[in-house]
Amino acid sequence: METLFDQYKELNINGSLICLEQVEDIYSYFCYPTNAKAIGFEGSIMYCFIEPYGEMVFACNPDTCADVFVYPLARTFEDFMRLILACGSTNPIEQIIWMDKDKFEKHLKEEEAIRTEEQKTTLSYLETELEISPIDNPYDYVKELQSRFDNSGIEYSDEYYDVLGIDRK
Template sequence: MIQQYKIIEKYLKLNIDGSRVGLERGESKSNYFCTPKGAKVIGWAGVDGIHYCFVRGFGEMVFAVSPMNTPGNYVHPVARDFMDFLQLLLACGDAAVLEQVYCWDQAQFDAFLQDNPLTGEQQAVLDAIREKLLLAPMEQPFAYIKELQAEFDYSRIKYTEDYYEWVPVEPKIPEWKVYFDGNFWGHHGRERAGKEIFLDRQFVWDDEVWHIPAIYTCSKGLVVDFCIQVPAERIRSFMDKWNLSIENDGTDFTDEQRMQIDAENPLAININPKVVLNGTVLSGSHGCGVSWNPCFPEGNGLEVKSVTQHYGLDPAYGWAIWRS
């Protein structure tokens, strides 16, 4: 941490106008309800209360805090340390880009940079950082931040009592168990949970990447989970075509339009797999599905969060998941 403090001190001694790149100087403490406990603010965006900070217990990691975001998305790590933070800033031109990466895919990230070229004032600030601190722009900034956020355990962040008055405590993901007569939402009866057999198989079918992470042996038969990987760009294109969002779920469409939407939905899945065991064909008796939408992570239910967490599915992709 000593080395990082030296970098911060050198940065502060540059006496540059960080507000030009979304890193305005200000109070080192924040009174916002969603600022983590033990936070030390290192810069402010100047809009919507957005600020960047270190958090006690997380070493040199830099976090973005956005009070106007939706519940569950107020705080995100954006850099492993302050040096990386400055290199990301050099690559992206404005700290606001780093704060927004959590809800963007690669295409949106690239489009924003292309549509928002640097001003002369921004370039002057970035040039000073690069030349005086001898830093180079971060290579692959989008991938860097996405990887950091995918690996981070958000449950470790602690908040003040004010936070929990605003945001109810999220229900915990239940212990992972799979039943033959159950589904993603639970089960009935006194059946024992199946035994998980790890497979981690992957194949391409009809230009789609399929994963079979595991099967489960139960007293009444086998249970198989199929996970289809869907690019976020494809989901975004589908949603834009039909103007779908959390607020607009399609209830105002005609029956014909809803049928067309269901047919085009890249996250829709309904399959009837068969297993050949020693020459005998075993057909599925029932099935159920859930999906993960990376374009609106706050809208995903606890059930699909449990699946993606258990199997380690990349949350930057969409996932159509079928249990049979």
């Protein structure tokens, strides 16, 4: 059975327009989980699925502003795409981890002001082709998911523990 992620990949869009670029040669940062499957990148930030969390979408950010490097963004890939439609790209979604609602709303307005016609066209195309609509209240959705998240299923390399100077679990 074809998933929405499969349908998205078949669209073959320029993912950089929504900060979800496909990368051939992946540089593996210390914080990228060993049980992650990359779905796209925004610079060094990897968006991925992680076993055993199924279709949940995560951000893995080696330059995080929060106290964690890996955190959930959406319960499913469909919700992730709906968040992108609501926010214009992955960028505002990924930053919710450290922002309060006022900062997030301000950031969304700034992002919208610089959105190109090509980006708008891509978002409209995704909405039509994937038959989805923007999610309501993206900030509240992500914050609620992150507040209840159990990260015990994330597996890290020895390098992660060495870089952070913590004992391996």
